[in-house]
Amino acid sequence: MVLIKSAQIIDGTGKPAYKADVLLRGDKISAIGTFPNKKADIVIDGLGLFLTPGFIDVNTDSDHYLSLFTEPYQKDFVRQGVTTIFGGHCGSSLAPLLYGGLESIRKWSDINQINVDWHSVGEFLKVLDRRGLGVNFGTLIGHSTLRRALIGEGLRDLTISDLEIFKKYINDSMKEGAFGISTGLSYAHSRQVPYSEIKELVQVVAEHKGVYATHLRNEKEGLLPSIYETLKVAEETGAETLISHFKPIYGYERDYQASLEILTPANVHYDTYPFDTSVIPIYTLLPDWAQVGGFEVIRTYLTTPGTRENVVKAISATKGDEIGDIRIAQAPGFSHLIGKTIRELAENEGLSLPETLIKMILLTNFRAVVFYKNIALSLAIAALMREQAMVSSNGASLPDDPDILKQERFYNTFPKFLEVVNSQKPISLEKAIKKITSDAAKKFGLKQRGIIQADNFADLTMFSFTPAGKMKVDFVFVNGEMAVQEGEARSSLSGTILRHNH
Template sequence: MTLLIKNVYLIDGMGRAPAKADVLVKKDRIFAIGSFPYYQANQVIDGMGAYLAPGFIDINNDSDKYLTIFSNPSQKDLLLQGVTTIIGGQCGTSLAPLIYGSLGVIKNWSDINSINVNWGTVREFLNSLSRRVLGVNFGTLVGHSTIKRDLIGEDFRDLTKNEINVFKGILERALKEGAFGFSTGLSYQEGLGTSYEEIKSLLSVVSKYKALYATHLRDEKKGLLPSVNETINLANDLKIKTLISHFRPLIGYKKDYEQALKLISENLNVAEIYFDIYPFSTSTVAVSTFLPIWALRGGERNIKENLKNLAIREKIIGELPRFKGEEVLISYAPRHPYLVGKSLKEFSDNRNLEVRNGLLALMELTDFQAVVFYKNISILGVKEAMRHSQAVIASNSAAFADDFKVLKPDRALKTFPKFLEMAEKSLQGLLPIEEAVKKITYLPAKILGLKNRGLIRDGNFADLTIFKDGKINTVLVNGKIAVRNGEFQNVLGGRVLKREL
């Protein structure tokens, strides 16, 4: 089976300027690049002057956290954005390894009873997923919170020396079995208060295997600079490749963010640090993340007890961030789908509550499982950050089925087209198109150590995307046409990916 893509401007992923070329695909690989006006292929795609790029790599994806990698295996909304590969296991949360077979760590994001867990180790998880048909390629990191929760429950304390040794053994096995790296979520319940020494000890295993460390920072607000400094120190001490997850310029912290970017730039000679970001002004967050850090300690049981105590409840309300209720939208509310799409103001008004009291009521009603949209990101800061040499673009979202009871965020539908549109429009002055493509192809592949993808090169897998004016026309996944003329073809060519040692 041969496929000829002709009349395109090839952007190879390395940052080179577009060049007119034809690309010949045989089976699942790129066979040749050049000019083939007389080649008789089984199929021909005429790009009509559009760009041809490597398939886009979403290095921070949540389709595992929401379990839509199982319930929505086509991942259609990602394919329609030109994405061919996604990486899960972010922010300390992964679907493997599981010591006791429980997915309790993701219960605030998904209905964990909706699937049958028939795996424990990373190898078993990837093998189980391999038996399913997927629309995109999928790889995973190993989550700190997933393993720690299994080891000590909701105690959320520092690990003992023996527990760290057990953890290191589990982590080493996971990396040997194909995980691309290790992630922490240091501002989530399970990650709160985790010591520098604990992280450093665990990262010694990641460093040994030259894998990736991805981290959700301890603090993205007043403590942003110390959090970034800590990350730089870990990267330097362990000589480890590091990715700061969804590194957002939050409104009200402009100077802190600018200084943090400067810190990263100034330390590139000692610390290989990257960050991912998306081109929108809205965050998608679990409702519990609004709570002050001290109120999150002790786990969910302790939070519920605190909210029953009127004095503590008032203290929490006093420390909640100031926001406009109409700018907070309920995106996901398990067992209460009628709430999806309502603003926090509507929810609160219906209960005769002030919005901050309403927020706590929403937490209690949904058992802390609600997810909301929250406008708290400076779009001007985002545009500046995306130009940074260490920035990669990621959705930080899941691909939801059309019947999933959720309000889909923009970044679930158009992260990559929006970024390309911003780059292509000269008025934005964002990036040359070849540099923009590099940030969603070669650079994430390099960070991950992902071989034979992320570049248009002879012998590489035929993950390819044709686009123009920010619109995706055609997508190939391992040589199979998944999207043509902007329409999903119901062809699923994805594979489970394992890191090669």
């Protein structure tokens, strides 16, 4: 039994904060009130600390980076107060796998790190049950993962038979606990997927009251048509819809602002983060036409003199000098590249910026991940404060490894968001907490999470602000077990593997 005394409670409902004691028994909140004489195994003095529901990160990549397996404690999340994460975004998930292959996540990680011993969503979730996680985890169904398994690397439309099989897999996966489906419509394998296919598949998810999350078809010159397409899916299917990592790209701020004004339906939200840097697979910097056909085909584009020259010209025309500031964050097997910019490497190699970029893509076998500063930060922060916004890291909890350069949003998104709220006060702290707790729980249909009340699961975060305005996470509980103690993450595996409608 744990007793938290005299904490300033922000309960996740949006109501004003109040001071009270909270009693935890097992994995649940047992009681809230004043307990001056109550004895407990652990007593925490909450005076001067805020006590809130554990934060919910609606868009993460710990599955894509396979760190669910390589870093099961998920310490980068619990250190920032996050107790629940969702994966399976951008069209790529770890299940269902028709043939046991992880090709759809090759852009993020080395798929040879783990042995796959599952096929269905149900089997995958049972594997995680056995292994354990430091946070609660739920997954979406990756549209591209399933589509590529069904028809291979081809870019053709689905036949009627293909579509019926696809719908059956989605229906079965939803019954087994998936929370919805995601698309990655800007990636080569999904760029030409017709609206009719998306609508048919999302309709199945809507029947299960699941979520449709989409990486937009175009975040730049085609932003507004992509938004209208998403709104149409949401309206015609009624599905809870989430636009993934919706960020204002430099040069397209006006279209982004216009998009915000039309994102008003109650079932449509977007997630984003308070940072100016994207974290992307290096090969996505190639022109669209050179990303088609899988890595083997792309390699021929980059190694055949005629097409390579066309790629160089296209990079020069569309990216120009800006690619010089792109920084390599991960390059498995090439640790000497970590932290280097394309410009620094170009100077060392005596090559142009586009030629250097191509060389790095080939050298790292398409597996490098880079930092790309392309987001209008002030507009991104303003967008976060709107009613339809949800907060996400769009990141992963990664092992502490000198061969990995972590972008700040992987480990500091939620403190950063609350620091901005606390200092600039664009919205109340109570409203900000509601956004990252009960609003997120409601979006994904989580039961007994996201609000501090008796009989709810004891996912809790305790924090304070320093005189300089920095947020300090002092204690975190995941299902009643302490995951962070006095600011230090513990090696806890108390997370629950979540199933939709279970």
